[in-house]
Amino acid sequence: MDKYRRAHARPGAAPSWAPSTVLVTGGAGFIGSHACVELLDHGYEVIVVDDYANSTPHVFARVERIAGRFVGAVYELDIRDRRALSAVFDRHPVDAVMHFAALKSVSGSVESPVEYYDTNVGGTTSLLRTMHEHGVHRLVFSSSCSVYGDAGAGPLDESTPAHPTNPYAASKRACEQILADVCCRRPEYTVLCLRYFNPAGAHPSGLLGEDPQGAPDNLMPHVAQVALGHSKRLQVFGGDYPTPDGTAVRDYIHVMDTVEAHRIALDHLADAPGMHVFNLGLGQGISVLDVVAAFSEASAKPIPYEVGPRRPGDVATLVADASAVSRAWGWRPTRTLADMCRDAWHFQRLNPHGYAGAERRPNPKP
Numbered sequence: 524m525d526k527y528r529r530a531h532a533r534p535g536a537a538p539s540w541a542p543s544t545v546l547v548t549g550g551a552g553f554i555g556s557h558a559c560v561e562l563l564d565h566g567y568e569v570i571v572v573d574d575y576a577n578s579t580p581h582v583f584a585r586v587e588r589i590a591g592r593f594v595g596a597v598y599e600l601d602i603r604d605r606r607a608l609s610a611v612f613d614r615h616p617v618d619a620v621m622h623f624a625a626l627k628s629v630s631g632s633v634e635s636p637v638e639y640y641d642t643n644v645g646g647t648t649s650l651l652r653t654m655h656e657h658g659v660h661r662l663v664f665s666s667s668c669s670v671y672g673d674a675g676a677g678p679l680d681e682s683t684p685a686h687p688t689n690p691y692a693a694s695k696r697a698c699e700q701i702l703a704d705v706c707c708r709r710p711e712y713t714v715l716c717l718r719y720f721n722p723a724g725a726h727p728s729g730l731l732g733e734d735p736q737g738a739p740d741n742l743m744p745h746v747a748q749v750a751l752g753h754s755k756r757l758q759v760f761g762g763d764y765p766t767p768d769g770t771a772v773r774d775y776i777h778v779m780d781t782v783e784a785h786r787i788a789l790d791h792l793a794d795a796p797g798m799h800v801f802n803l804g805l806g807q808g809i810s811v812l813d814v815v816a817a818f819s820e821a822s823a824k825p826i827p828y829e830v831g832p833r834r835p836g837d838v839a840t841l842v843a844d845a846s847a848v849s850r851a852w853g854w855r856p857t858r859t860l861a862d863m864c865r866d867a868w869h870f871q872r873l874n875p876h877g878y879a880g881a882e883r884r885p886n887p888k889p
């Protein structure tokens with residue numbers, strides 16, 4: 524173990540296995556880029572693969588500036604390209620994988636279901652085959668609370684039956700099933716499947732945040748665009764849900780808490796083989812209008828909005844019972860909705876046009 528991980532080792536624990544090199548798929552994206560910072564900050568060697576379907580390579584200059592260290596290597600590739608992916612595993616001694624790469628828009632998946640299954644399920648099977656060929660058996664998988672579907676007002680624990688209501692959620696559920704089947708058949712695998720509720724916010728430095736390609740799909744970056752004056756008003760998708768104010772309720776969790784959980788997950792990849800599923804959320808139901816009010820307060824800007832029809836594939840409420848992860852790892856998220864709005868606004872104000880214009884780093888070909 525190097526000096527970083529020695530400093531963060533659990534007291535009394537002498538793990539027989541500790542990852543040193545972590546492959547981050549989708550590491551240029553919103554959560555993946557924050558995970559890179561978290562990993563670099565804790566001494567890990569980080570290798571990234573991303574095809575920039577929803578991101579740009581500009582992000583890595585920011586990641587490295589915050590961490591004060593370099594990402595080990597960045598490869599521009601589609602994870603479904605097994606030959607290219609295999610070359611990355613040939614070149615680097617990967618100990619564990621954090622698998623973020625996927626398409627994530629609920630409405631996009633309703634419009635293009637095949638694309639979503641192809642990328643999310645096909646990408647995961649390609650990764651698993653490549654990991655298998657290279658003897659890599661430890662994975663942290665980005666799943667989603669959307670697998671629960673319309674399961675009621677919650678809070679939902681991990682035993683809640685999965686009933687996805689859109690192709691995106693179904694593709695995540697399919698990946699979970701594949702991972703469970705692999706773990707069942709092969710005792711050398713450990714998979715930590717993290718079902719995030721709604722990650723939001725940004726790195727507190729203001730250097731790193733959410734910079735999707737095209738118009739943002741998620742609520743908070745959209746609200747930030749309105750606060751900036753780039754959009755006239757927010758379209759609220761549905762005001763007739765069975766919720767206190769009629770707008771949809773989600774459980775927002777700060778992206779820094781989300782990636783902290785991923786880093787801590789690495790310490791638990793040797794605890795027990797098999798697949799282990801954990802919710803990541805604050806356990807607080809927050810409506811679209813609650814987000815509007817909190818962001819307006821954080822930015823001191825009005826957020827005009829109009830209530831329109833529901834968005835296809837959406838559900839009324841998704842709130843976590845996130846106690847299992849606290850019991851298992853002694854960890855819980857600490858940042859509030861106000862923190863998420865403050866940090867997202869800080870990033871948007873400093874980067875009104877995202878990362879565009881930042882220095883481009885060359886991508887080695889695998």
Ligand SMILES: NC(=O)c1ccc[n+]([C@@H]2O[C@H](COP(=O)([O-])OP(=O)(O)OC[C@H]3O[C@@H](n4cnc5c(N)ncnc54)[C@H](O)[C@@H]3O)[C@@H](O)[C@H]2O)c1
Binds near residue numbers: 551626667
């Ligand atoms: N953001 C959320 O609210 C949320 C909630 C639950 C789960 N998740 C999951 O977390 C993960 C990360 O989400 P995010 O918000 O950072 O999304 P994101 O779109 O910002 O990041 C995903 C990254 O994966 C890359 N990618 C997509 N397809 C690829 C492919 N075929 N090959 C290589 N790279 C590819 C994209 O370019 C992007 O950089 C996703 O798996 C998503 O489904 C996100």
Ligand SMILES: O=c1ccn([C@@H]2O[C@H](COP(=O)(O)OP(=O)(O)O[C@H]3O[C@H](CO)[C@@H](O)[C@H](O)[C@H]3O)[C@@H](O)[C@H]2O)c(=O)[nH]1
Binds near residue numbers: 629720745758
């Ligand atoms: O302009 C907007 C954008 C969103 N919403 C609503 O805000 C809520 C949250 O939307 P969004 O931020 O898009 O989150 P989800 O639809 O919950 O989907 C995100 O969160 C899921 C987990 O809940 C992840 O799995 C998905 O990948 C991720 O896109 C939903 O009710 C939307 O209808 C609006 O009203 N107006």
